[in-house]
Amino acid sequence: MFLVITYSRSARTSLRNVTRAHEETTVRQFGRAAVFAGTAFGAFQALRLREKHGRDVQVERIEPFVPEDVPVGVRDAAAAYEGRETATIPYRQFASGRDLPDPDTMREQDV
């Protein structure tokens, strides 16, 4: 799929027109941004907007998120932290002393 973000009023108007005219290609619309279907037609609409508005249009390819693609330690950390008993404890403190990754390591780690 394609994430299209606009950075000017005119580009935003064009994006709205496209999403209104092509509901079947619009997966989601968020005001100045939209997700287009990963079809040739979705790419065509994204490219048209880029041709028309240049750098005022950002296009990114996106794909559905599958939690299983993320290292198991990160998933376990998220589950453990959300299941914590003390609501106010920051994650850094929560992780130290447990077998959980510390936030700085996770910031450096590409997944």
Add this chain to the structure above:
Amino acid sequence: MIVRVDDATWCGAVADLRDSDVSGRAVAAGVRGDDGPCRIHCRPPGPLFDHVGYVHADMGLRVRNALAVAARSLDLSAPQAAEIERLRAERDRLSVDEQPQRRTAAPEADPTELRERVATLRGRVQALEANDEDASDARAELRAAAAKLSESQTARIAAEEYRDQTRSDRDRRERRMRLDDRIANRERDARSALVERVREPYERAVFALDPTADPFDAPPVVAALALLRIGRPRAPVVLAVDWFPSPAVAADWIGGPVVRCPSDPAV
């Protein structure tokens, strides 16, 4: 005002071109200073001219916008003016990168793997040299691997720099759009404020022309004539409708010069 069509010339506040075959559109172009069949020497048209300068049967008109422009023609200003000016200045200071986007390929090789390979090869060269064996092949391999590593690091740094630049450019674009939104909102408020300041005289003018008309839903010709009554058009008004008994009465109503021309043929 001096109006010239072919060999004929009109001077003064009224020019009656109904007997000529020049179109209202051509006269309006003449007021704007175009060199066409109708040449007009007059004060240059202001923004009000764009809205109501050429009054004809199938004209369109956005009354509220035109009312705000008419108010400005009277040197009225909205309380939002200073803030709008400040926001505009702030917006104009934001510069964005106008270069077309560059394609950057992310470095393909994994740097960790490359670093490990360089270390391994370095070890092998050292081991061979320590044993007094021929290390020239291993040394060539090490050189190639080291070159590849440095190339990949350079590419990665360039890609990161470019990504940071793109991000800050988008930050600026985003700020610019937010400012544009605020400017548009303030301008809308300013228009409403200006409309309020001229609403009463405008409603009176519409009533004088057509007591049955709703001032904000009046036929465009009626609204345009009312706007011309209350605003200050500066440039001559091009009139292609039979509303007034004579061009002189029209000029009186408008309070400025009038060029009366034949109605445009229906499109």
